[in-house]
Amino acid sequence: MSSAPFLLTPLDAAHVRAAFNCGSEPLERYLREQVTQDVRRRVAACFVALAEGQRIAGYYTLASASLLLADLPASVGKKLPRYPTVPAVRMGRLAVDQAFKGQGLGGALLAVALDRAVRSEIAAYALMVDAKDEAAAAFYRHHGFIALPDSPFTLFLPLATVEASRKTENSAR
Ligand SMILES: CC(C)(COP(=O)(O)OP(=O)(O)OC[C@H]1O[C@@H](n2cnc3c(N)ncnc32)[C@H](O)[C@@H]1OP(=O)(O)O)[C@@H](O)C(=O)NCCC(=O)NCCS
Incomplete structure (x- = not known):
């Protein structure tokens, strides 16, 4: 990431x-007009990266969700409870x-979001995203996300995979 000192905060x-x-x-409109209401109603949590002062350099939102077992690739679904x-x-x-x-901030925010989901005491199988276009889907695939076979713009990354790679990274330090 760039040397700019970003502060990550709700x-x-x-x-x-x-x-x-x-x-x-x-x-942009969502951040300007909608997000504070969603946070107040507890339908989304929003985290930002602040650059100089209170300027928002990036943001992401997280919320509970579910994936239909039948939508997952068969090789993944068969290892999960019915x-x-x-x-x-x-x-x-x-x-x-x-x-x-292009300075690594998007990748860093994604990594922090994955860490947050992994650290939660409430279990989740995966972090999922709905990519808005092919470029966004390519960004997520670049980071290891798997597309649903029938919905290529809905992608997921199993959190057990993230947890295992974090453990490997930590033991290599
Ligand atoms: C997608 C987005 C968040 C990426 O943020 P960014 O700060 O420019 O990305 P980074 O600099 O952190 O890139 C991290 C890595 O992803 C790769 N990457 C970035 N955009 C990519 C794309 N569209 N396709 C494939 N890889 C991509 C980078 O090459 C980099 O790879 P590396 O770590 O191996 O060097 C940003 O471009 C954005 O805000 N786009 C508009 C909104 C959007 O599309 N959001 C996606 C959710 S729908």
Whole structure:
């Protein structure tokens, strides 16, 4: 990541949301107009990376979700209990301001979101995302996410895989 000192923190009323410019109007509008209501109603949690002062350089949201067992690749589903759904955490949105793109911030926010889901005491099988387009889907595939066979823009990453790779990284230190 760039040497810019980002502060990672839950979204707060003091943060400057109006200037956020990620190149995707729905993701900008959501941060400007909708997210505080979603947080208040507990339908989403929002975390931001702050650059200088209270400027938002990137954000992501997390919420509980579920995946239909029948939608998962057969090779994955056959190793899971025969319930109709498996619990998941949905990263509903992830966006980085144009001024900070390509510096590792998006990947860092994704890694922090995965850590948060892994550390939760409430079990979830996977972190799932709904990619808004092919470029976003490619970003997630680059980070190891697997697309649902019949919905290529819905992708998931098993948290046991993340946990195992974090343990390997820690024991190598
Ligand atoms: C997608 C997005 C979050 C990436 O953020 P970023 O800060 O530019 O990405 P990073 O610099 O952290 O890239 C991390 C890694 O992902 C790779 N990557 C970035 N965008 C990619 C893409 N579209 N396809 C494949 N790989 C991609 C980078 O090459 C880098 O690889 P490396 O770690 O092996 O060097 C950002 O471009 C964005 O906000 N886009 C608009 C909103 C959006 O599409 N959100 C996705 C959710 S729908």
